[in-house]
Amino acid sequence: MSLKSEETSTSSDVFVEIRKPQAEERPRTVTAFMMSIEPKQCSKIVKQLAQVLPLPESLAHLKRVRNPQKMKKQAESLPNNNDESEKKKPKMMLQVLIGHDKSVSLSSFLSFEPTLEEVTVPGRPPKSDAEWKEFNHIWPTTFLPLRSEEHHEKLLALNPDEIEQMTNIMEEQVRSKMQVVVVDPTDGRVISKSKDEYALQRAVGDIDNNPLATPVLLALQGVSRMERQAASKKSKDEFSKGQYLCTGYDLYAPYEPTIFEAMSCLHHRLRRLVYWDGTENPNTVWRNGLSRHYIHSLPGTNHRYRSFQYFPGSTD
Amino acid sequence: MEKQKEDDAHYMVMALQVAKAALSVGEVPVGCVLVLKDHLSIPGGYESVVISHGANQVNATRDATRHAEIVAIDRILTLGTSSDQMRLALDTGMEQYAESSGFQHRQARQKHWEDRWVNVAGNPNHWKNQFGWKNKTYVELRSPEVLQNCELYVTCEPCIMCSSALATVGIKRVIFGCKNDRFGGCGSLLHLHRKEESLCESSANQSLDYSKQSSSKVSQGYTITSGILENEAIALLRSFYDRENIYAPDSKRKRKLGDNEDLIL
Ligand SMILES: [Zn+2]
Numbered sequence: 001m002s003l004k005s006e007e008t009s010t011s012s013d014v015f016v017e018i019r020k021p022q023a024e025e026r027p028r029t030v031t032a033f034m035m036s037i038e039p040k041q042c043s044k045i046v047k048q049l050a051q052v053l054p055l056p057e058s059l060a061h062l063k064r065v066r067n068p069q070k071m072k073k074q075a076e077s078l079p080n081n082n083d084e085s086e087k088k089k090p091k092m093m094l095q096v097l098i099g100h101d102k103s104v105s106l107s108s109f110l111s112f113e114p115t116l117e118e119v120t121v122p123g124r125p126p127k128s129d130a131e132w133k134e135f136n137h138i139w140p141t142t143f144l145p146l147r148s149e150e151h152h153e154k155l156l157a158l159n160p161d162e163i164e165q166m167t168n169i170m171e172e173q174v175r176s177k178m179q180v181v182v183v184d185p186t187d188g189r190v191i192s193k194s195k196d197e198y199a200l201q202r203a204v205g206d207i208d209n210n211p212l213a214t215p216v217l218l219a220l221q222g223v224s225r226m227e228r229q230a231a232s233k234k235s236k237d238e239f240s241k242g243q244y245l246c247t248g249y250d251l252y253a254p255y256e257p258t259i260f261e262a263m264s265c266l267h268h269r270l271r272r273l274v275y276w277d278g279t280e281n282p283n284t285v286w287r288n289g290l291s292r293h294y295i296h297s298l299p300g301t302n303h304r305y306r307s308f309q310y311f312p313g314s315t316d
Numbered sequence: 317m318e319k320q321k322e323d324d325a326h327y328m329v330m331a332l333q334v335a336k337a338a339l340s341v342g343e344v345p346v347g348c349v350l351v352l353k354d355h356l357s358i359p360g361g362y363e364s365v366v367i368s369h370g371a372n373q374v375n376a377t378r379d380a381t382r383h384a385e386i387v388a389i390d391r392i393l394t395l396g397t398s399s400d401q402m403r404l405a406l407d408t409g410m411e412q413y414a415e416s417s418g419f420q421h422r423q424a425r426q427k428h429w430e431d432r433w434v435n436v437a438g439n440p441n442h443w444k445n446q447f448g449w450k451n452k453t454y455v456e457l458r459s460p461e462v463l464q465n466c467e468l469y470v471t472c473e474p475c476i477m478c479s480s481a482l483a484t485v486g487i488k489r490v491i492f493g494c495k496n497d498r499f500g501g502c503g504s505l506l507h508l509h510r511k512e513e514s515l516c517e518s519s520a521n522q523s524l525d526y527s528k529q530s531s532s533k534v535s536q537g538y539t540i541t542s543g544i545l546e547n548e549a550i551a552l553l554r555s556f557y558d559r560e561n562i563y564a565p566d567s568k569r570k571r572k573l574g575d576n577e578d579l580i581l
Pocket of ligand 1: 476
């Protein structure tokens with residue numbers, strides 16, 4: 001795919017992803033303490049340290065041992081200047097990372113009294129392959145490409161097919177008809193429409209009397225209706241094959257959901273929510289459930305969904 | 317003060333009773349009663365009256381938003397248009413539940429399901445026992461404004477969805493048993509019972525025009541009381557989840573574990 005996306009953006013211009021601002025970015029480098037040891041002691045001491053003094057979570061991305069000679073060579077990147085240094089080679093020492101705390105007691109398993117030296121180390125896991133290489137010049141660092149931010153962003157980027165589907169649904173189903181719809185993104189089929197469900201419920205009761213019967217809720221209930229039909233064996237579709245609530249489905253709304261509606265979507269296991277901020281309901285409370293309260297990405301809840309705001313003007 | 321404590325325990329016992337009825341038909345046992353207190357529209361010299369009640373109907377309606385609180389509100393305002401009236405027949409609902417959990421649905425069928433869902437059996441203070449469905453008083457009670465004079469007794473802290481729904485209808489007070497660590501909106505995760513800060517007070521935002529909302533409604537909040545018959549509520553929930561775990565097939569258990577792993581990443 002030849003998408004020329006900016007490296008850090010998961011949104012297109014037309015669909016802007018609603019994301020909670022990152023807490024505090026962890027600093028690129030931090031100070032810690034290390035000690036120097038002879039190579040022959042290394043494996044024993046590292047083993048003991050792993051037991052007695054494992055690296056804290058904040059340094060978990062770092063390797064325990066550094067070979068300063070090797071680091072130096074890397075930095076100089078001169079392959080053939082070891083002739084001279086071989087001659088007056090100082091005693092080779094390895095450096096072992098201890099942690100943030102200078103006052104730790106190591107005497108219980110060391111046969112010598114170590115001197116702890118301050119050292120600058122990378123303060124967080126590398127975000128990309130390039131940064132990993134830089135970090136390795138500071139202190140040997142572990143890099144898990146599949147967990148990196150760069151890789152994560154790539155996976156999140158919307159592809160042109162998705163953008164086309166999202167635009168079509170927004171224009172043809174939502175903006176022109178002012179209704180909420182739930183869509184199966186695998187084939188673009190509209191599964192449920194708030195206006196249809198409104199008519200069905202209006203026929204059996206006074207739902208206008210209930211301020212909680214909002215278009216987003218009605219669209220979710222349209223999906224439940226299909227699941228019920230499958231359960232009572234009145235239909236043969238994906239619901240009879242085990243489709244569960246809105247799993248894998250996307251909801252499109254002409255307005256931004258309230259906290260009440262946004263959390264309803266979370267309970268319903270929605271995949272994505274796309275809204276156009278073109279209408280407002282002055283009679284609801286706790287509005288802006290996504291852009292202000294980030295209900296779709298609450299920490300600790302059992303499910304999350306992605307949400308996007310639609311900016312129709314930006315197409316041309 | 318003493319009177320309120322007594323009242324709270326009295327109505328929480330009823331909420332627990334509703335929750336137990338839900339357990340017997342395979343729903344998560346959370347129950348609530350909606351109580352109108354010291355209000356002119358209460359006839360017959362009663363100080364307070366239960367005007368609605370609800371338990372989880374998530375399995376029966378295949379609708380994950382039909383929590384006890386939402387069901388109770390829907391019942392009083394619309395006669396259960398989006399809850400009771402949407403339920404699958406008990407046989408259908410239970411058959412599938414039985415498949416997934418091993419629960420004996422025959423057992424549940426004998427429990428007078430229909431009546432349990434619309435009535436707190438044997439309670440003379442319940443509006444249905446007092447007034448019946450079609451009574452004129454009941455029709456008056458159906459105004460959404462009445463909820464502003466109501467207190468809700470619920471066995472477990474309302475989730476974020478229900479807490480904001482209760483703010484939307486302007487409930488006066490909410491009394492709950494145990495906390496809801498995973499989803500709670502009345503203190504655990506969010507504080508949706510508090511007075512809402514008006515949007516125009518927040519700093520000007522370049523992408524969203526908050527000024528257009530300056531005249532619109534904000535929640536005035538409601539008082540909460542927690543910990544009423546807490547242990548009973550916890551015991552009831554535990555009895556449900558223990559049963560789930562015993563009967564869950566291996567694959568289901570693994571999937572649950574998988575979900576958690578996702579969150580850790
Ligand atoms: Zn709830």
